[in-house]
Amino acid sequence: MEKRGILLVVSGFSGAGKGTLMKELLHRYDNYALSVSATTRKPREGEVEGREYFFKTREAFEQMIAGDELIEYACYVGNYYGTPRAYVEQQLAGGRDVVLEIEIQGARKVKERFPDTVLLFVSPPDAQELKKRLAHRGTESPEVIESRLARAVEEAEGIEDYDYFVINDDLDTCVEHVHRIVECERSRVSRAKERIYDIREELKVFSK
Amino acid sequence: MEKRGILLVVSGFSGAGKGTLMKELLHRYDNYALSVSATTRKPREGEVEGREYFFKTREAFEQMIAGDELIEYACYVGNYYGTPRAYVEQQLAGGRDVVLEIEIQGARKVKERFPDTVLLFVSPPDAQELKKRLAHRGTESPEVIESRLARAVEEAEGIEDYDYFVINDDLDTCVEHVHRIVECERSRVSRAKERIYDIREELKVFSK
Numbered sequence: 176m177e178k179r180g181i182l183l184v185v186s187g188f189s190g191a192g193k194g195t196l197m198k199e200l201l202h203r204y205d206n207y208a209l210s211v212s213a214t215t216r217k218p219r220e221g222e223v224e225g226r227e228y229f230f231k232t233r234e235a236f237e238q239m240i241a242g243d244e245l246i247e248y249a250c251y252v253g254n255y256y257g258t259p260r261a262y263v264e265q266q267l268a269g270g271r272d273v274v275l276e277i278e279i280q281g282a283r284k285v286k287e288r289f290p291d292t293v294l295l296f297v298s299p300p301d302a303q304e305l306k307k308r309l310a311h312r313g314t315e316s317p318e319v320i321e322s323r324l325a326r327a328v329e330e331a332e333g334i335e336d337y338d339y340f341v342i343n344d345d346l347d348t349c350v351e352h353v354h355r356i357v358e359c360e361r362s363r364v365s366r367a368k369e370r371i372y373d374i375r376e377e378l379k380v381f382s383k
Numbered sequence: 384m385e386k387r388g389i390l391l392v393v394s395g396f397s398g399a400g401k402g403t404l405m406k407e408l409l410h411r412y413d414n415y416a417l418s419v420s421a422t423t424r425k426p427r428e429g430e431v432e433g434r435e436y437f438f439k440t441r442e443a444f445e446q447m448i449a450g451d452e453l454i455e456y457a458c459y460v461g462n463y464y465g466t467p468r469a470y471v472e473q474q475l476a477g478g479r480d481v482v483l484e485i486e487i488q489g490a491r492k493v494k495e496r497f498p499d500t501v502l503l504f505v506s507p508p509d510a511q512e513l514k515k516r517l518a519h520r521g522t523e524s525p526e527v528i529e530s531r532l533a534r535a536v537e538e539a540e541g542i543e544d545y546d547y548f549v550i551n552d553d554l555d556t557c558v559e560h561v562h563r564i565v566e567c568e569r570s571r572v573s574r575a576k577e578r579i580y581d582i583r584e585e586l587k588v589f590s591k
Binding site for chain 2: 296298301302303305306321324325327328331332334335337338339340341342352355356358359362363364367370371373374375377378379380381382
């Protein structure tokens with residue numbers, strides 16, 4: 176029997192490099208599957224159904240909500256975004272580790288539903304570096320940077336709800352570290368219950 | 384300021400290879416310090432004060448108990464064995480990770496006192512292999528092997544109190560895995576509180 180995979184939620188400050196980190200994680204190791212969100216937002220040019228998003232009508236999305244087909248969902252600027260349960264369940268059951276990039280409210284909901292989920296918060300080494308990364312992203316105005324910083328202050332309030340706080344200073348080091356966290360989580364007693372049960376039963380037989 | 388070290392308790396079935404594992408861990412990485420127990424047992428030939436044990440008179444040991452100088456202690460076959468608090472505290476405060484080999488009752492007491500302790504249970508890959516290792520140890524009689532197996536059955540009942548269940552199949556792999564567990568534990572939110580606090584405060588200053 177395949178061992179059940181680990182559900183890994185990645186959140187973090189805008190500018191912390193979550194996207195690149197996850198892309199690199201999936202590129203290097205084949206134990207990961209990326210969870211694809213469903214949304215009612217219209218596809219942008221170049222976006223592919225089932226790759227960037229599963230594109231849904233509002234009616235279809237609301238049916239998914241009613242049918243409890245989403246692990247979590249939220250509404251931003253008039254559009255729904257959510258995590259379809261079926262794909263995540265299938266991948267985990269098949270022994271693959273599922274990576275999910277969502278913000279804190281979603282992360283909390285996922286942890287409620289799947290208490291075994293590993294919640295990971297990614298941060299630049301310090302606030303100075305975070306500000307620099309936000310500013311260097313391109314042509315953003317000071318106002319946009321200010322509003323992102325304000326959002327970062329809010330996000331920082333929720334870090335204690337996460338399991339791991341990971342510094343993304345050097346991408347390569349950070350990718351390896353996150354992969355190791357997942358590998359080590361496999362040895363958690365809470366995930367090794369079957370193995371512990373087996374060895375316990377075998378021991379009882381021998382000692383009779 | 385030095386980061387506080389991690390307290391790692393190693394328990395496991397007799398024959399699981401804990402001793403070799405810990406020796407190799409300390410040999411390969413210099414972040415670890417081995418906690419040395421105090422005992423009222425007489426030194427055996429070749430045993431060195433402060434290396435195998437701190438040898439104490441019964442009076443001295445009972446004074447340590449009364450003075451709350453031991454993290455945990457127990458009495459076996461008329462002799463006291465215990466973990467002196469001062470050494471562990473000093474090493475942790477100095478940023479070193481302290482490794483402690485004790486059985487389950489002691490492990491539970493340590494976790495009560497230091498909730499941040501990482502409890503690790505080491506096991507051979509299966510009960511068959513455990514039996515083989517117990518038998519191959521040398522010249523033990525079937526009765527001794529039987530009584531060790533009976534003890535293993537008891538020990539197995541307490542595994543759920545541990546944080547990690549680690550299989551010692553290949554020594555080299557197991558040493559690396561245990562070291563990685565400690566490295567990953569450093570990124571736990573509960574251990575990164577100061578860093579999280581700092582980045583939060585810096586962010587607030589910037590966003591004003």
